[in-house]
Amino acid sequence: MSAIGAVVFLDGRPATGQMLESMGRALGSLGDRSDFLVAGPAGLLHRPMAFTPEDEHERQPLVGGEGRFVLVFDGRIDNREELTAAWGETPGPLPVPDSRYVLRAWEAWGEVAPQRLIGSWAFIVWDVVERSLFAAVSPSDGRTLYYHHGAGSFAAATMPRGLFVLPGVDRALDELKIADFLLDVVDLSRSFFVGVTLLPPGHRLRLGNGTIDVRRFWSVEEVRPVRFRRDEEYVEAACALLDRVVAAQLRSRSRVSLFLSGGLDSSAVAATAAPLLASRGERLLAFTEVPRISFPGPVPPGRYADETPLVTAIARRHPAIDLTLVRTGSRSFLDDLEILFDHLEAPFRNVFNRCWMEAIAAEARQRGSSVLLTGSGGNMTMSWEGHDLFSRLLREGRWPRAFREAQALAGGDLSAARLLVSQGLLPLLPGGVGPVARRAWGLLARHCEDGLDWSPIRPEFAGACRVAERARSLSQRRVDRSRMGPAEGRAWLLGLGSGRAADTAFRSLHGVDLRSPLFDVRLVEFTLGIPEEQHVRNGCSRWLVRRAMEGRLPREVLENRERGLQAADWFEGLTSARDQLTGELERFGQDDLASRALDLPRCLRAVARWPDEEWPSPRVMADYWALGKAVMTGRFILWARGLSPAGGRREGA
Secondary structure (H helix, E strand, O other), X not given: OEEEEEEEEOOOOOOOHHHHHHHHHHOOOOOOOOEEEEEOOEEEEEEEOOOOHHHXXXXXXXXXXXXXXXXXXXXXXXXXXXXXXXXXXXXXXXXXXXXXXXHHHHHHHHHHHHHHOOEEEEEEEEEOOOOEEEEEEOOOOOOOOEEEEOOOEEEEEOOHHHOOOOOOOOOOEOHHHHHHHHOOOOOOOEOOEOOOEEOOOOEEEEEEOOEEXXXXXXXXXXXXXXXXXXXXXXXXXXXXXXXXXXXXHOOOOOEEEEEOOOOHHHHHHHHHHXXXXXXXXXOEEEEEEOOOOOOOOOOOOOEEOOOHHHHHHHHXXXXXXXXXXXXXXXXXXXXXXXXXXXXXXXXXXXXXXXXXXXXXXXXXXXXXXXXXXXXXXHHHOOOOOOOHHHHHHHHOOOHHHHHHHHHHHHOOHHHHHHHHHHHHHHHHOOOOOHXXXXXXXXXXXXXXXXXXXXXXXXXXXXXXXXXXXXXXXXXXXXXXXXXXXXXXXXXXXXXXXXXXXXXXXXXHHHOOEEEOHHHOHHHHHHHHHOOHHHOEEOOEEOHHHHHHOEOOEOHHHHOOOOEEOOOOOHHHHHHHOHHHHHHHXXXXXXXXXXXXXXXXXXXXXXXXXXXXXXXXXXXXXXXXXXXXXXXXXXXXXXXXXXXXXXXXXXXXX
16 A cells, blocks of 8 residues: 656656655655655656555565566555466465565566456556556556646656646646536546546556557446356355455454444445454454434434444444444534645545544544445445346336336335336437436436536536536446446446545545445446346345345344435534635635636525525425535635635645
8 A cells, every 4th residue: 555656758858866756745644755766767656555464565666577667556456366376376475565466467467467456556667668657547446546748748646746746737726627526527537637637447548659548448348247047146156255355355454444334335344344353353343423412303204314223233243343433523524624635635525424434534543443444335236226127127128027126116106107217218218318308307306417406516607617518428438338238327326436536535644544345346247247136126126235144234234224314414513614604605706716616696595594494305405515515615626726714825835
C-alpha cells in the first residue's frame, strides 16, 4: 500500500530527483518516506504505507528484466497463490511484498499482466529500452491514478496534488465536472481539475513516442455465463467464492474491523470474516452507526433508523465479533471540511454520511485497526434484487411468468403492472425512445434531466454544460447493449471505482485502508454471469444471498424486508448548522463559479422556511438534500480557490 508517481520528459531531457522529491512532499500524508529512481527522461516515485505484513518489506522502485523495467506499485494482490502456481513455482519461506508479484507478472506476460492480477491495485512501469511508460488500475475497489499530458511532459500520481507541484499544472476547476457532480452523472475519467485526467478502473495507459493510448483490459462485455444444473450448486459456488475472497482481504498487520449494518451486504461480510478470524485466534471489530438514543424519527415508510437489534443479533450469532455502536452527536457535516478536501481533493458525494463514516474510521484507528472492511457493492453483486429478470422474460416472450413474478414481488395488480413497465418494458426501449418514455412514466425522479428537484444545480448552468447530452453519450459508450442487455445498467451501477478517491482519502486522512470484498472482480463476474432467476424467485428478491447466508445469519436478518436508513438523523445535524447556512450561501454568491452553478435563491428559501415536521416527505427531502449538496459543493469550490470558510486566503493555500 502506498502512493506512486512518475514524470516523463517527452523531449528527452533528464528527469530530476528534485522534481520527484517535490511530488513526494505533496503526497506526504500517503506514506512514510519518498523513494525514487531516475532513468533518463523518466523518474518514478514510491511512498510506502504498511497495511499487510508483506508491506513492511516493500522497497520500491523495483528494477527487473535485467535492468530494462522500473516499476512502482500501490495496492494489494489477492491471488498470490494462483500467480505462483501459474509460474510453476512454490512460495518461499520469506515474506514477499505484493510489488514483487506484479513485477514478476510483468516480466512473464507484459501488457496482458493486468488481466491476471486480482485485488486492489495501480502500477506504473517504465521501459528503459523502448522509452515507453505503461500504467494500469484494477477493475474495482479503491485505487486511483491521475495523469497530466502536457506539450513536453507527462506525469502521473496517486492524487492530483502530486501533479500540481509540476510546471504547467494548476488547480483550475473543471466546470463540467462540477455540473456532473451536482446531478450525479459519473464520468470515471474526468477529475475536478482542468488538464488532470483519472485513469478509469479496468483500464491501462501506454505512453510511447509522445502519444497516449488508453484502453480497457476488463469489461462486462466479456463476462462469461455461469451455468449449473441445480439451484443448490449456485449457492455452493457463491459461498465458496465469498469465503475465498474475504479470506484474501483479511491479510493485515493490525486488527481487522468492519462497517456493519443490519442489511445483507456488510452482514454477509461479517458472517464470513468472523469465523475465519476466529479460526486463527483473532476477533473482528464491528462498528455500526446509530442515531442518538431515543431518536424519534421520522423515517420514510419501509425504512428503519436504528440498526441495533439486527447487528446485536449478528454479534450474538458470531461471538468473535466485538460490536461498537457509534453516534456522531452534534457533529455537523460542515465541520473541518477543508481538512477533508486537503485529502480528498473533491467534494464528498454522500453529504450526510460523511460524519458517521469518518467517525467510524477514526474510532477503528484508535482501537488499533488500520483495515476496515465494507459491504459496498453488495446490492449489485451478492444481494442483487433481480431487476433484470423482467426485461429478459418479456424479451423472450414469457409474459405470464413475468407477470407472476411481478405479482409475487410487488403484491398487487397495479404494483405488478408498474413493476413490469419500469423494470421490464422501459429498459427494452431503443436509446432515443427510452428517456422520453421514462420521463412520461414519471419514474426517474433523479435522472439527470428530471433530477432538478434533488439537485442544487442552476438549470442554466446544467444547460450550458450540456449535462443531459453528455450523460446520454456516456451511457451509450459504456458497453455494447446488444450483447449485455439490461444487465449492462446494473454493471454500470456497480460504480466500478467511482468511490476510489474517497478510499484514498481515508488512507491519507485516517490511516485506514477500506476494503470491499463484495466488489471483488471474481464476485462481480460470478453474480453477473449466473441466471437472473438465481437472484429473484417467486417474489423473493436477493434470493442468492438469502440462501447463501442460511445458517450464517440470524433469521431476523434474512427475513427482514425493510431497509436501514443511514444517517437517519441527518436533518437534526442540518438543523444544528442552520444559523451558519445563510452566511455560507451568501459567500457562495460572491464567487463567479459557485453563483453560476448553484441555485442559491432556492437554497436561501429553504433555509428561511425551515420545516418543523414532514422531513421524510419527498418534497421536503428533495429541498434539503439539495441544500446539503449545495453547501458541500460551494465549500469545495472556495477551497480549490484557496479561500477559507471565514473569507480571505487559507493559510498555506
